Amino acid sequence: MNNVIDLLKSHRSIRKFTDQPVTQEQVNLFVEAGQAAATSSFIQACSIVQVNDAEKRSSLAEWAGNQAYVKEAPVFLVFCADMNRHKLACDMHDAEMLSGFTEQFITATVDCALFAQNVAIAAESEGLGIVYIGGIRNKTDLVSDALELPELTYPVFGMCLGYPDQDPEVKPRLPVSVVLKQDSYNADQDAETIAEYDKAVREYYRTRTGGQKDMSWSEQISGMLQKEARPHMLSFLQSRGFLQK
């Protein structure tokens, strides 16, 4: 196992940062590393809004479900799936863009995620910590207004970056045998394997919270999935020009 794989396997979300500043040169370097990720048919459909303005940061922290670190992190980036740039490219050639396809939504969303993961790894390779903020999708309309996002863009997730002021443990993942299947999807052994894994997760939470949190993975998941999941997303995305067909 080389040092890059070591780095990848040591990821944990960081939610508390020191005062050590992160320079704009560093941010630009991480973004360049992000751009180097693969992009579907060269579409390069990710744009980032770096939010420095204190009021906007406060609002974003609140909208994300009162996550204080969204306000406090040295750097906060909002990753946007962006097909607006492609409308511009079409306009430059008097071409009519066919938009609204679910396929385009997938490629733009995946482009953003590949890009962001490179940003995360670049930052971590320099000793910074990061946390993804899916919570900005709680209020996609308010986030879009605050950042003046045009049609054919949407905020996929945010990311806090800074130097870590905490050192949480790596969270145990599902056994590889559940996640990696050979030639076809066969789940015959999965319930049994997940039950074993559940014990490891329960133990992780117990020791990490001094016994306060006593929960397995399947319990946590089953609790979460009995609730609606951001039911505004479909109509919001359609209003921005996505997922119309």
Add this chain to the structure above:
Amino acid sequence: MNNVIDLLKSHRSIRKFTDQPVTQEQVNLFVEAGQAAATSSFIQACSIVQVNDAEKRSSLAEWAGNQAYVKEAPVFLVFCADMNRHKLACDMHDAEMLSGFTEQFITATVDCALFAQNVAIAAESEGLGIVYIGGIRNKTDLVSDALELPELTYPVFGMCLGYPDQDPEVKPRLPVSVVLKQDSYNADQDAETIAEYDKAVREYYRTRTGGQKDMSWSEQISGMLQKEARPHMLSFLQSRGFLQK
């Protein structure tokens, strides 16, 4: 710039591989590195089908638009967004899962992409090359049948892995100033900057193809977006339990 960032910035898709085998231990290690990526609310919604069977590989290569390397690469992985495992977790606790939300589609798709990008980087850090295969979405129904994918899963993309037998140049990316915006999305300068970038892309294609391909980025994009983009995707995904609300 450290060696990790160097590695990220030197990515290019590899479509021709040597005969040097990739061991199952290596694949498992890359998958473990993939699992270590962030996952939305710990859902771990990515499963992989590693396709070894020669007939299935041939079919996949054909369905992906006759991409021979899908058949020829030492390793081929299909990354699947997987909420079926969560149905299982709910069943384990007699819980009723609320599914079909667009939000769940986003988190599962993003989970897959973050996972896959870690797999890509882990492989590249060991001297392998990779290429993402979005082309498997040409025939999502046939791919799903061939790999026996259950409801609440879908094949997001494939990935070829192996030792490179070619050394293509890194493709120039959009200027950072277009991609990284401050505090709000402002595209006032973008058309001008893209026009400059277009020259660099035209030059890249010209020198790389001995003058055969003479095309700018915005030309390529505008040509592509005048066509329909996999119009079967929405109804396919809905038939698998996704994007219903």
